[in-house]
Amino acid sequence: MKQRRRHPLTLRAAYKDDLHKRLCDYITDTNFSRNGQSTDMPMLKKAVKFWLDAFFALRALIALRRLRQPSLVILTYHRVLAEDDSHRLCEQPGMIVSPGHLRNHIAIMESLGAVPMFLDDWLEQQKQSPENLPRLAFAVTFDDGWRDNFTQGLPVLREKNTPATIFLVSDFLDTKHVFWPEQILHLLTTVPPATVKRCLPGTLDWLRDYARDFRLGERKLSIEDADKVINRLKTLDDFEIYEHLKKTFNQCPELQPRAETAYILQAADIDALVDSGLIRFGAHTRNHARLNRLQSIEQLKDEVVNCKQLLEERLKNPIGLFCYPNGDITPDGERLVEAHYTAACTTETGLNRASTSPFKLRRLNLHDGNARHTLGLLATLGKGKL
Ligand SMILES: [Zn+2]
Numbered sequence: 001m002k003q004r005r006r007h008p009l010t011l012r013a014a015y016k017d018d019l020h021k022r023l024c025d026y027i028t029d030t031n032f033s034r035n036g037q038s039t040d041m042p043m044l045k046k047a048v049k050f051w052l053d054a055f056f057a058l059r060a061l062i063a064l065r066r067l068r069q070p071s072l073v074i075l076t077y078h079r080v081l082a083e084d085d086s087h088r089l090c091e092q093p094g095m096i097v098s099p100g101h102l103r104n105h106i107a108i109m110e111s112l113g114a115v116p117m118f119l120d121d122w123l124e125q126q127k128q129s130p131e132n133l134p135r136l137a138f139a140v141t142f143d144d145g146w147r148d149n150f151t152q153g154l155p156v157l158r159e160k161n162t163p164a165t166i167f168l169v170s171d172f173l174d175t176k177h178v179f180w181p182e183q184i185l186h187l188l189t190t191v192p193p194a195t196v197k198r199c200l201p202g203t204l205d206w207l208r209d210y211a212r213d214f215r216l217g218e219r220k221l222s223i224e225d226a227d228k229v230i231n232r233l234k235t236l237d238d239f240e241i242y243e244h245l246k247k248t249f250n251q252c253p254e255l256q257p258r259a260e261t262a263y264i265l266q267a268a269d270i271d272a273l274v275d276s277g278l279i280r281f282g283a284h285t286r287n288h289a290r291l292n293r294l295q296s297i298e299q300l301k302d303e304v305v306n307c308k309q310l311l312e313e314r315l316k317n318p319i320g321l322f323c324y325p326n327g328d329i330t331p332d333g334e335r336l337v338e339a340h341y342t343a344a345c346t347t348e349t350g351l352n353r354a355s356t357s358p359f360k361l362r363r364l365n366l367h368d369g370n371a372r373h374t375l376g377l378l379a380t381l382g383k384g385k386l
Pocket residue numbers: 143144284288325326
């Protein structure tokens with residue numbers, strides 16, 4: 001059948017199809033939790049969520065139809081994992097997109113009439129010759145430098161001929177580092193409760209308060225409950241958490257995740273990503289340190305400025321883009337970023353226009369839980385600044 005190029009207006013048809021699909025989900029009383037697992041959400045809650053999503057999606061569609069100046073949608077991802085990938089069993093729900101959903105998201109953006117662009121190209125063109133920018137563009141970004149961006153994400157980008165920017169954590173490249181949330185997830189959801197119980201007195205005292213209502217050492221936690229513990233731990237600074245974990249594993253090595261394979265991009269992966277011509281890189285600090293938790297200005301400079309220098313030496317290319325870990329910004333951090341970079345991504349949601357500060361770029365954080373369907377993606381956009 002002849003493929004017709006979809007005009008933004010024809011998205012209404014897709015939107016209608018999606019509404020129909022979503023309604024069927026409710027009728028069969030199934031829905032999906034944030035990690036894509038089937039869950040029994042109460043019917044009323046599902047109905048309210050559905051109509052709220054429909055409202056925000058409509059808001060986004062109306063805004064896109066009324067665009068008066070070139071606009072950019074930035075899509076944010078973390079890990080790309082197939083539906084049956086075992087790494088899903090030990091990952092935060094909001095971190096994962098399947099290759100199929102990534103492909104769909106790109107297709108949805110194209111059906112909206114959006115043109116795929118490198119983020120830095122759009123920003124540059126916006127400064128130099130805004131009249132040549134498409135009415136609507138989209139830029140794909142990945143945070144943290146996960147190895148699956150290369151193994152499972154790049155094939156989709158190749159297939160769709162879509163460029164992307166990966167924000168790298170300079171000191172973790174080429175290592176078998178495991179981010180602290182994944183170490184916590186392993187400890188709480190995978191290690192046998194009897195082992196945790198044995199290590200509890202003394203060794204895990206520091207974690208007790210954060211997992212107070214989850215009967216630590218009596219049962220394995222669900223991913224959702226472990227996710228709550230991770231969010232509570234964010235009151236500590238990243239280095240403090242790594243220090244606690246280091247001491248814990250020294251005393252009880254059986255609690256430590258075995259990182260036989262690297263989670264982070266390795267040298268050969270980076271080379272292949274560069275060779276693809278579809279990937280550029282930005283900075284995401286030296287240690288994925290949340291800037292609002294750093295103890296001194298020296299530490300802040302080290303994470304923000306030295307990260308850029310290290311990446312430039314490693315990649316033999318200038319690094320102009322910065323991305324705030326966890327979206328946490330401080331006035332000092334902001335000043336440093338503005339002095340050393342050309343633009344920065346935040347976790348604020350919405351559309352970017354000429355009037356948007358290049359240091360406060362808005363993005364849509366997409367994952368399997370919030371964007372399984374067209375409706376979810378549009379609703380995520382509609383909830384933001386339009
Ligand atoms: Zn990050």
